[in-house]
Amino acid sequence: MTDTRVAVVVEDDADIGLLLREVLEMAGFTVHRASTGKEGVRLVQAVTPDLVTLDLGLPDVDGITVCRAIRAITDAYVIMITASTDEIDRLLGLEIGADDFVNKPFSPREIQARVAALFRRPRRIPGQPSADRTASLQVDEHRVVSHGDLEVDLDGRIVTLAGQELPLTRIEFDLLATMLGGPRRVWTRETLLRTVWGAQWIGDDHLVEVHVGNLRRKLGDDARTARWIRTVRGVGYRLAPAA
Numbered sequence: 001m002t003d004t005r006v007a008v009v010v011e012d013d014a015d016i017g018l019l020l021r022e023v024l025e026m027a028g029f030t031v032h033r034a035s036t037g038k039e040g041v042r043l044v045q046a047v048t049p050d051l052v053t054l055d056l057g058l059p060d061v062d063g064i065t066v067c068r069a070i071r072a073i074t075d076a077y078v079i080m081i082t083a084s085t086d087e088i089d090r091l092l093g094l095e096i097g098a099d100d101f102v103n104k105p106f107s108p109r110e111i112q113a114r115v116a117a118l119f120r121r122p123r124r125i126p127g128q129p130s131a132d133r134t135a136s137l138q139v140d141e142h143r144v145v146s147h148g149d150l151e152v153d154l155d156g157r158i159v160t161l162a163g164q165e166l167p168l169t170r171i172e173f174d175l176l177a178t179m180l181g182g183p184r185r186v187w188t189r190e191t192l193l194r195t196v197w198g199a200q201w202i203g204d205d206h207l208v209e210v211h212v213g214n215l216r217r218k219l220g221d222d223a224r225t226a227r228w229i230r231t232v233r234g235v236g237y238r239l240a241p242a243a
């Protein structure tokens with residue numbers, strides 16, 4: 001593990017790029033900047049960052065495509081920078097693999113808070129792509145929780161359903177791991193927000209609904225058969241009893 005965290009800023013606007021660089025350097029990151037999408041992907045590949053901030057509106061390739069390309073090569077946290085809240089709603093539905101979204105204009109403090117919240121969440125292997133998962137499995141001890149034929153490796157951050165690995169995003173994994181911490185209780189949206197996203201997100205229940213919805217889809221739940229996650233009307237969610 002290295003002490004210095006590395007960030008890549010993908011941003012074509014020089015002023016915003018500079019602001020992000022300053023904020024992240026203050027937070028202890030070594031910062032590299034790319035001003036196009038293609039350059040961004042190359043840079044991510046070259047420096048294996050812990051964090052990527054990604055502007056949605058880039059001059060060459062759109063941010064969604066860049067985000068998917070980045071997600072395919074790294075487990076770094078990705079913060080998407082967008083020009084409007086409408087865009088955030090649209091992006092949340094697309095499952096592009098971003099961990100968080102920040103709207104322009106943003107304040108340095110807002111970026112700091114979002115980054116701090118992301119890094120408070122447990123990470124698998126800092127700076128390492130998921131290809132290293134197998135290697136770490138052989139040497140580390142792993143806490144594994146199971147629920148029916150769902151198996152969650154809390155340290156390896158791997159979820160398998162009937163032996164098949166599920167490609168969960170970080171947020172989906174954290175939601176599932178949190179709920180497995182109390183498989184019989186009802187989890188309010190507020191508690192899930194505080195645990196998975198951090199206290200500053202209180203009030204943003206929509207986020208929980210969207211990501212729980214995505215998690216359910218990956219688990220194979222649909223509106224009629226809530227085999228894994230049940231909605232408790234007006235309150236939140238609970239795990240369905242293990243079969």
Ligand code: CA
Nearest residue numbers: 012055057058
């Ligand atoms: Ca831009």
